[in-house]
Amino acid sequence: MKNISAKELKEYAKQLRKTAVTMIYEAQSGHPGGSLSIADIVACLYFREMNVDPKNPRWADRDRFVLSKGHVCPIQYSALGLLGFFPEEDLHTLRKEGSKLQGHPSMNKCPGIDISTGSLGQGLSCAVGMALAGKRDHKDYMVYAVVGDGEADEGQIWEAVMAAYRYHLDNLVVIIDNNGLQIDGTTDEIMPQLDLTKKFDAFGYDTYEIDGHNMEQIMETFDKIHAAKDGRPKFINAHTVKGKGVSYMENQLAWHGMAPNDEQYQQAMRELEEGI
Numbered sequence: 001m002k003n004i005s006a007k008e009l010k011e012y013a014k015q016l017r018k019t020a021v022t023m024i025y026e027a028q029s030g031h032p033g034g035s036l037s038i039a040d041i042v043a044c045l046y047f048r049e050m051n052v053d054p055k056n057p058r059w060a061d062r063d064r065f066v067l068s069k070g071h072v073c074p075i076q077y078s079a080l081g082l083l084g085f086f087p088e089e090d091l092h093t094l095r096k097e098g099s100k101l102q103g104h105p106s107m108n109k110c111p112g113i114d115i116s117t118g119s120l121g122q123g124l125s126c127a128v129g130m131a132l133a134g135k136r137d138h139k140d141y142m143v144y145a146v147v148g149d150g151e152a153d154e155g156q157i158w159e160a161v162m163a164a165y166r167y168h169l170d171n172l173v174v175i176i177d178n179n180g181l182q183i184d185g186t187t188d189e190i191m192p193q194l195d196l197t198k199k200f201d202a203f204g205y206d207t208y209e210i211d212g213h214n215m216e217q218i219m220e221t222f223d224k225i226h227a228a229k230d231g232r233p234k235f236i237n238a239h240t241v242k243g244k245g246v247s248y249m250e251n252q253l254a255w256h257g258m259a260p261n262d263e264q265y266q267q268a269m270r271e272l273e274e275g276i
Contacts, residue, residue: 001226004048006215013043017245018272019078023094025265030094030103033255034072037179037212037240038146044218045144046079054084057111063141064114064130068123069148069177070104077101085112121154123147124174128160131172144173150182153191164233165204173225173234177212179242183256200235212238245272
């Protein structure tokens with residue numbers, strides 16, 4: 001864990017949001033809504049919590065990050081570029097032919113990607129495997145898995161949830177980006193989530209419920225997780241706003257997967273800079 005203030009992390013989150021929206025605008029393709037909703041947690045993970053080395057992306061003792069909702073990879077690419085996993089000019093190549101920054105993250109193309117994701121429901125199983133390997137190899141690394149709330153409709157998610165408890169994976173942190181929207185509608189309309197915190201508690205997890213945009217609360221929660229070495233996997237129910245930080249994107253289903261035009265992009269940059 002790095003010594004960094006909430007104020008500094010908020011600035012990183014703002015920078016990540018601006019970079020992700022710029023990437024999607026330049027590519028005229030991508031998923032801004034979910035990228036913006038998880039930005040604060042991604043900023044805290046990469047710039048405070050995780051022990052990673054841009055000069056050695058495959059370092060055996062690094063912490064692992066699994067973006068199970070792989071379509072929001074622009075926010076992860078933004079963090080990796082800023083940290084120096086690849087030249088920042090590569091951030092302007094999103095979804096272009098031959099680019100390491102494809103529409104879903106590829107561990108074979110992009111340094112810093114721990115597992116290729118995109119088929120929803122599968123990433124958490126990979127994270128459980130990483131955490132189990134860490135335990136069996138007597139490693140101290142943590143595994144952080146970001147799962148979409150719509151993605152939690154997938155049965156494989158719950159198989160992975162059960163396996164993590166069975167193998168006492170207290171080195172696994174499952175974070176659900178609970179923004180209430182998925183590609184076809186609200187999560188309540190498509191498949192009601194009910195109380196995810198109670199569900200994970202029933203599955204044997206240490207559970208935490210937070211405002212996913214409150215940086216102080218995010219930091220405090222990770223501090224509690226580091227102190228809780230009790231043999232139980234961890235779960236964070238992060239209540240977020242899809243499209244957070246851009247007024248016309250917030251809570252709007254259309255911005256699940258759509259790129260802004262010139263005027264919309266300029267407005268987004270103004271709002272993100274000013275914190276509207």
